[in-house]
Amino acid sequence: MSKPLISAHSIVRFFDSLKVLNGSEFNLTEGEFVAITGKSGVGKSTLLGVLGTLDSSFSGELFINGVNTAEASSSQLAELRREFMGFIFQDFHLLPNLSALDNVLLPAVFCGTDTGSIRDDARAILSRLDLRNDNTPTRFLSRGERQRVASARALVNNPRVLMADEPTASLDEESEANLFDLLDSLRKEKGFAMIAVLHSKKILSRADRILELKEGVLYEKHA
Template sequence: MAAGGSAGLRVEGLHHRLGERVLLDGVELDVGPGESVAVTGPSGSGKSTLLMCVLGLVAPDRGSVRVGGRELTGLAAGQLAQVRRELMGMVFQFGELLPELTPVENVALPMLLSGGDHRAAYRRATELLADLGVPHEGTATGMLSGGERQRAAVARALITEPAVLLADEPTGALDPEAREAVADLLFTVSRERGCALLLVTHDLSVAARAGRTLRLEAGTLTDVRDGVGA
């Protein structure tokens, strides 16, 4: 069970303007532990901005974000960084792994940055990579396939047992087979590990697998359909 996962993610009255463009206009969103929500919408509609606000990397003009029961609004930069390390995991479109590190070192990094024991972090990273089917013994990160890199990125996001798992176009750069495998993994780990999953995607087939699908357009979120889960 994710630490602090009993509260999941709660977004209330989120407003954000970029110049004259209103990207978020009073956005409301709740994702409970073990739940999955996919957000779709046209390019430039503010989907990634919503994720950045949840991460605390973009300060909204108004509104509130709570992660794992912790209020992010108004926290200093150092406090936000600590909340990110302890309560959130993030999977980017291209994995964002460091090629100079081994897969185990990449996955262990968030735990090490949180002050975790070196041996425990490496042991946990090795276990996660094995669980997710990523080769790591004597393997350079740069030699992993696209699908393997994304699975390693999921492992890295999970190592701190986050309350909230965020994914920004996590299957966008993958071939169809790898896309299905990574989508399976994301929805399965959210459900089995009890973390709230918020996924942004242009891929409607991936979005349809979420428990709920929402569309962000003209600054507001609207229900598309009730998902069928994964």
């Protein structure tokens, strides 16, 4: 069996006295699409923050690509995130005054990656996501377009794991299906695994596994 990309055991996360994660177990293997669902406020974004090493205030064990995150320095974790993960945040986190292209190039700028070839990659991924007006500041773009810029930015470094937090919230059904069609074909081509927080039954049914977060614990759910 292939080594898990992410392996989390007994994850507990409190916010003051509020216990949001209460012994969650999670594994992700190469190329898998795992959907996470659950009621609002149950802790889905919190869980993604922990799995993505953006939040270290938890107890339990987290291995990323075989690395025990408790033993990694913050710069090792930052490197792991840059090279291994792509994030689509619940509210996108785009810089409104920068163009689509510059937003997509940001992670590469932070990584110090060769900006010549990455610029071509960024243009290619934006056009795959059907975004042609890549010089427009993102504040002028529609929500669906901003969503695709955020997806392109998450994918430009060729991550092994894409983490998406309700990426299609407030998009119409057709735009949502279009985005997942694109993500599916990119996933087949590039082989990345995906963890997505989702609600739509139609999209959930595309996942290899559906996990429901309830009272701080993840349960396997059947579509």
